Amino acid sequence: MAPHAEQLTRPAVRLRGLTRSFAGRTVLDGIDLDLPAGQFTALLGHSGSGKSTLLRAVAGIDHGVAGGGTLTAPERVSVVFQDSRLLPWRRVLPNVLLGAAGGDAEERGRAALAEVGLGGRERAWPSELSGGEAQRAALARSLVREPELLLADEPFGALDALTRIRMHGLLRRLWERHRPCVLLVTHDVDEAIVLADRVLVLDRGRIGLDLAIDRPHPRSYRDPLLGEYRERLLTALGVTEDPA
């Protein structure tokens, strides 16, 4: 199940001594991290731990945030946000094509919509989509760019539990087909374990735990062997089971 070996040799993302701080409060405290090309990584942490700050730094959209360190990322980067961010004044297909260049862009847009199961909804308005559909359109938009790096900031956080499970399957299938390097920011331990091959825990501005999840896909939420990973991650997050 491991991605192609020659892909893994070339890191897609490389962070060295990355620091970021808001109003004197250090959020990222010198992070060193390599994300190999084609690897599916999840980043866990408490709210306010700096997960999003890290993602936004890698995406290059943290204007005006103080910090230093070096950061390399691929040319083609896509970001999926927690909200779908579909422009309400554009129909679905033009939304998916936002910023896409090239004569075959429309074709790729239609293909991407079909891939996420929204074939036939090209002419719908964003306001006519359900939350899950809107998020699938956002995924399609990120695919059109054929990204080498896909950054996802709690992309399923606003969805209901059932839709979320379906979206997990979709995201994993898309990853298997396109093999971008994925950095999925989430606060959901189960989501991280089921989806990712490597889980990072951000703790006090540093990578507190770097855990490889060595289980075959598709993974089931009921797989008892995943329980061990869950325990370790919860401990790293400082969550202890209340004996009462």
Add this chain to the structure above:
Amino acid sequence: MTTVTTTTTPAAPAPAGPADGEERQVRRRRRLSPGRRLPAARMLGPVLVLLLWAAASAAGLLDPGAIPAPWTVLETGARLWTEGTLADDILTSLRRAGTGFALGLTAGIVLALAAGLSRAGEALIDGSVQLNRAVPTLGLIPLFILWLGIGETFKVAIIAIVVYIPIYLNTHAALSGIDHRFVELAEVQGLSRPAFVRQVVVPGALPGFFVGLRLGVTGSWLGLVVLEQINATSGLGYMMFQAQNYGQTDVILVGLVVYGVFGLVSDTLVRLIERRVLSWRRTLSS
């Protein structure tokens, strides 16, 4: 409205559950919203007023010198159109309002774009416009007469100012209030600045622009009326002013009706355009 029609679904034979208390069939709650709209509701009030006016005139309850009957107004209108200068007056007034409006619209859009899209533009323009707004435009009339003479130029200039201010204010507010999340998205999607402006900023600012546009249209008629009644030698306002001197109430009413038609037609037109351009918004309210 005391009757409440409830269409309860024919209850399947009352569920014979283990009723430990008495069972009550669910009654729909009393509706608090006003309910469905009456057909052609907008026109109902005006038509009623017209009918009352006609009835009162026919019954001789109204002094024809103060409020002539509706048909008298119509007759006078027809007479002024065929024998008098009504058509010319209307054209003159329309030209004034149209020219002033076009200038104001252009100025409002250009200034709002310049101020909304660049910090330098904002620094130069926004403060000045806000100052301009603080001075009631009609108060500028004496100054403008001294500068531009009492001809058409000054009238057009005043109307243009009355029009540009609401268009500028609303468009600028919409441009600078663009959702930060969409700016971020445009950055992530690698949009160039012109593409960002064209695909995100301008469409996002259109609803605000239309608010300004409708205020501007109303403003252009308001400015027109005031200007034509203060100092004009032609146009609708002048006609009405003359009629006041001769006590011709019916002529004044003809002028008011024409003004009313102007306002109604232009507002409807703007609303139609708005509906077409902002068709994506309709899905929200429907």
